[in-house]
Amino acid sequence: MRIGVHVRVSAGYPAAIEYAKRVKATAIQIFSSNPRSYRTSPINRPALEKFRELRKEAGIEPCAIHTPYLINLAAENEKVSTGSLALLRFDLEAAEAGGVNYVNTHLGSYGKRDREAGFASACRLLSAALEGITPGVTLVMENSAGAGSLCGGTLEELGRFIKAIDHPQFGVCLDTAHAWAAGYEINSQRGVDDFLYQAAEQIGLDRIPMFHFNDTEVPLGGNRDRHHHIGEGNIGFDGFRALAARPELRDKTAILETPGEEADDARNIETIRAIFKGAGHEI
Ligand SMILES: [Zn+2]
Ligand SMILES: [Zn+2]
Helix, strand or coil, rough: CCEECCCCCCCHHHHHHHHHCCCCCCEECCCCCCCCCCCCCCCCCHHHHHHHHHHHHHHCEEEEEECCCCCCCCCHHHHHHHHHHHHHHHHHHHHHHCCCCEEEEECCEECCCCHHHCCCCCCHHHHHCCCCCCCCCEEEEECCCCCCCCCCHHHHHHHHHEEEEHHEEEEEEHHHHHHHHHHHHCCHHHHHHHHHHHHHCCCCHHHHEEEEECCCCCCCCCCCCCCEEECCCCCCHHHHHHHHHCHCCCCCEEECCCCCCHHHHHHHHHHHHHHHHCCCCCC
């Protein structure tokens, strides 16, 4: 298993790689542009190529780009859907340029819109974004905390997207904090086993290359997106031990999006590594 962390690239890609090395990450996730803006500067190909080289030298692979939070693929407003497609396409093309393996995106919200119409729009935009993208890049949609009109809060709905889009470069990233907030009781072996059984049934584990490992203090089914340190929230050490007990996670990538500074990242990575090593994983 590969274990990584979300790293800021505001000080440049070389600094981001140095950071990942210091916290002993073997994978990395970044934002390619300002996560809260629709504006993007042109793709900086030389910088991305250098980033690819540095990752290779440091053995920090795979790499994921997390798309901006503004993306809403199910929106009725045409300006929003056009802007969302442009942002998604930008990150997929940046991923091509930098040899990045995954582009991870939130789907957005149906708002007051009819869910089926929103679902159809999102499928159309996801398919359009993937057109002609080099096979080395996989687009993964992230499960949401499941609040009201948010898309992708259930494994069943994610499975519907997988079937409707039916593209080999399209998959799922499961965020543990979001799953808990959406009502999946993954703080015990029984809960984790049931969660992964449903994920296999609805989506297929081969379509889930990546996880976000985050703990959370939100109550079960609380529908809020708040991340906390590994083992110190409601998923707890028992939840992550239960995940580690599953051999199917052997070849997956786990990215931490836990709060805090460098020392916190190093500690959270060390915690996951200890738990997974203890369960017999190579990590
Ligand atoms: Zn996310
Ligand atoms: Zn996440």
